[in-house]
Amino acid sequence: MVKSHVSIITPSFNSEKFIAETILSAQNQTHQNWEMIIVDDCSTDDTVSIVQHFAENDKRILFFQLNQNSGAGIARETALSKAKGDYIAFLDADDLWKPLKLEKQLQFLKDNKANFTFSFYECIDEVGNRLNKRVEAPKTLSYRQLFFCNYVGNLTGIYEKNYFGKIAISTTRKRQDWMVWLTILKKIKKAKPVPESLAFYRIRNNSLSASKVDLLKHNFAVYRSFHGLNYVSSMIIMIGFLFTQLIIKPLYVKKI
Structure with missing residues (x-):
């Protein structure tokens, strides 16, 4: 029986410190039938040469470069356009998968007759130290819950391409993953x-997660652009978002 083919979508930009470890975490998967599509967004460090070395030695790694710096959304959408797998999964150039990630998720999808799933994940700092924090999610996630808070870690989401099609990725520079999950839910x-x-999320000093002000700004933009809400409605909805972000979501962050 042929195992499901998974397309791994990976945007990269100045990721020389992390990209090799990220690729290795894909190569170390117990489920080996995958392609990893890496699209570089005009890196100025050694990211390109590192990825090219891996691509030369592993034909499952497909490498493309953008002509101008365009943001992670364009890089992901470019990678998605090249994807040939039965399933679409996401792994950013600084995050890591545990070896059983794909195997367990594909089995979970089969057992539950589902077309989409995600998982819990742990946090590491910029140099890879574990922060003894696991981010969980509701046992059953509804569209309404997702509307007020993104419970799906981008590095954990996987969906069936034949069921959903290739879900377009927003060209905005932030929060593209949340819009994908909203489309699915x-x-x-x-x-x-x-x-x-099933994964490790790297918290970097300059990441969106490190800036609460940026988080508010980009989430407000999602309510305005993706959901088509007017300014006043978006402001009102932001109250619900803040309540969920500050009161509800922390309940799903566990010390380990």
């Missing part, structure tokens, strides 16, 4: 995560 209404940690 709008169709299927509810989703379940694999209830264990």
Whole structure:
């Protein structure tokens, strides 16, 4: 029986410190039937030469370069356009997968007759030290819950291409993943995560996660552009978002 083919979408930009470890975490998967499509957004460090070395030695790694710096959204959408897998998964150039990530998720999808899933994940700092923090999610995630807070870690999401098609990725520079999950949940209404940690999310000093002001700004933009809400409605919805972000979501962050 042929195992499901997975397309791994990876944008890169000045990721020389992390990209090799990220690629190795894909190569170390127990599920080996995958392609990793890396699209570089005009890096000025050694990212390109590192990825090219891996691509030369592993034909499953496909490498492309953008002609001008355009943001992660364009890089992801470019990678998606090249994808040939049965499933689409996402792994940014500084994050890591545990070896059983794909195998467990594909089995979970089969067992639950589902077309989309995600998982819990753990946090590491910029140099890879574990922060003893696991980010979980509701056992059943509804569209309404996702509307007020993105519970899906981008590095954990995987969906069936033949069911959803290739879901367009926003060209905005931030929060593209949240819009993908919203598109999915709008169709299927509810989703379940694999209830264990299958990945490591790297918190970098200059990341969006490190700036709460930027988080508010970009989330407001999602309500305005993706949901088509007017300014006043978006401001009102932001109250619900803040409540969820400050009161509800922390309940799903566990010390380990």
